[in-house]
Amino acid sequence: MQMLNGNTIHHPFPMTTPYWLQDAIFYQIFPDRFANGDPENDPPNVQKWGAPPTLFGFQGGDLRGIIQHFDYLLDLGINAIYLNPIFAATSTHRYNTSDYYKIDPKLGGMLDFHALIDLAHRNNARVVLDGVFNHTGRSFFAFNDLLENGENSPYRDWFHVHHFPLDAFTPGEAIHFEGWWRHKSLPKLNFHNKQVRNYILGVARYWIERGADGWRLDVPNEINDDAFWAEFRHVVKTANRDACLIGEIWSADPRWANDTHFDGLMHYPVRDALLACWNGKDNVAHFADQAEGLLKIYPRENVYSMYVTLGSHDTERLATMLGGRLDKIKLAFLFLFAYPGAPAVYYGDEIGLEGGKDPDSRRAFPWDPAEWKGDLHPWLQALIAARRGRSSLRRGDYVRLTVDEANGAYAFARILGGEKTLIALNISDKAVDIQIPVTTLWRENQTLRSLLDNRPFTVSDGKIAISLPAWGGIYIG
Structure with missing residues (x-):
């Protein structure tokens, strides 16, 4: 890495x-x-x-x-x-x-x-x-044999047995053998x-x-x-x-x-x-x-x-x-x-x-x-x-773009070769306007679009301006 x-x-x-x-x-x-x-x-x-x-x-x-x-x-x-x-x-x-x-x-x-x-x-x-x-169930063949034949079972070492005879069905935790989280129904x-x-x-x-x-x-x-x-x-x-x-x-x-x-x-x-x-x-x-x-x-x-x-x-x-x-x-x-x-x-x-x-x-x-x-x-x-x-969303590198803790905004990009996708989230109860720096992604005056509703966005002064409603998010590429 x-x-x-x-x-x-x-x-x-x-x-x-x-x-x-x-x-x-x-x-x-x-x-x-x-x-x-x-x-x-x-x-x-x-x-x-x-x-x-x-x-x-x-x-x-x-x-x-x-x-x-x-x-x-x-x-x-x-x-x-x-x-x-x-x-x-x-x-x-x-x-x-x-x-x-x-x-x-x-x-x-x-x-x-x-x-x-x-x-x-x-x-x-x-x-x-x-x-x-x-673990298995109690009706698994090896555990059944163990219940029937006890110490003479050829499967006695398939499980973690503490002592015989086994109590596998009465209420309570598994004591005579190990069960997952002590469940008698799930012998380990x-x-x-x-x-x-x-x-x-x-x-x-x-x-x-x-x-x-x-x-x-x-x-x-x-x-x-x-x-x-x-x-x-x-x-x-x-x-x-x-x-x-x-x-x-x-x-x-x-x-x-x-x-x-x-x-x-x-x-x-x-x-x-x-x-x-x-x-x-x-x-x-x-x-x-x-x-x-x-x-x-x-x-x-x-x-x-x-x-x-x-x-x-x-x-x-x-x-x-x-x-x-x-x-x-x-x-x-x-x-x-x-x-x-x-x-x-x-x-x-x-x-x-x-x-x-x-x-x-x-x-x-x-x-x-x-x-x-x-x-x-x-x-x-x-x-x-x-x-x-979008291949970038599936196998692209991750790049953090901005985090605005005061307003609950978070933006990152996924990049694969020439394909770049910007992801912005508003994790708050209030609408937010954010300026996201994208000079490493796109050129000045380049127009991008939302992948979900096709709205246009243009790079200006090295940034993209986005307005997000409360708990809103967007993909741009």
Whole structure:
């Protein structure tokens, strides 16, 4: 990495991560709550679509529903899908895997999986799966055998057993064995066991060979074994050199983003900084420093491979966090689609779906447009179209232009060769007039246009004058 011209952040080539990640617009789908395409596979006592979400109350979403609404995703501008777990499990979230080699029958089957993969690939889109390898469910074959055979089980060393007999079902925390966060329903695998390592590596290879375009790895830091992750990466990249690996790491930590671990991380620190600023808990200058600082701690290929999201199944919804304020939500997305990394939309955030802490953040998608929030959906369509139409927004260097802490204004540029895009934000409750220095971008008297509404702007005295409403923003190029 190199620093040029003060606040210009330039990352030299070559790339070592999948090139397509720089062009990716991700959409995260919680399968049970996106769309019900085949009621025949609904479990007994399925809840009404849109009922208050619970951990074990299924609402019937499935892979066929995603297939039937794929045109909706394409129309939005999506070209990459991250699916929450789709393997056999007993809960709606499916992080308690029963069978890593089987699509959950409540979601469909292998024919539906292949149909989704084929549909995505025909439309130049990718599908990334959720890999939950730190722990399993109680119905996983090896843990079942352990429960039945105790100390005589050939799988006793597949888990972290403290003493027999195991108590896996009575109320309370896991004591006889290690469970993720002490949950009895989520027994932790023992990665010191070579059989466990080989089993998980086989799972990773199997789904890549069947067309998946990568893995999002759940709590990988809890498998605190660099050698295992290096081997995991080798296995996946051998099966498909363009497969991506995204790690769920909640803090900024360069240990996990490199050529022996993951291509990118779920970049929650960006979300944290944005929400703090948008909600008045931090000022714009510090937000700009944080946004810029996060670009300096990783190699270029990893910066541009980050999965940058404003919400997920594990967080409160963006609309809820911003008090339902449409103007704040729209500005948050304007920033997201201009920031380095692969922007990601959590299903429903593009129409202003509300939701508190999980499981409330996993509400069913409302397919009636009358329930969608204002003009948020077309706004995202426009932002995504702008990003997909500008190489500088996808893979350009970042340059800070100005920060006006007193007025809440922040402007930066993305530069790739001769293509330059200016991004300006007013992170305040008052309209603001700002003069942005652009002598390093454009010549005097040059006329530029807003990418979202085609308004003209002319360089005068080395600056561009912009008037922004409260919580307004603009792309100029």
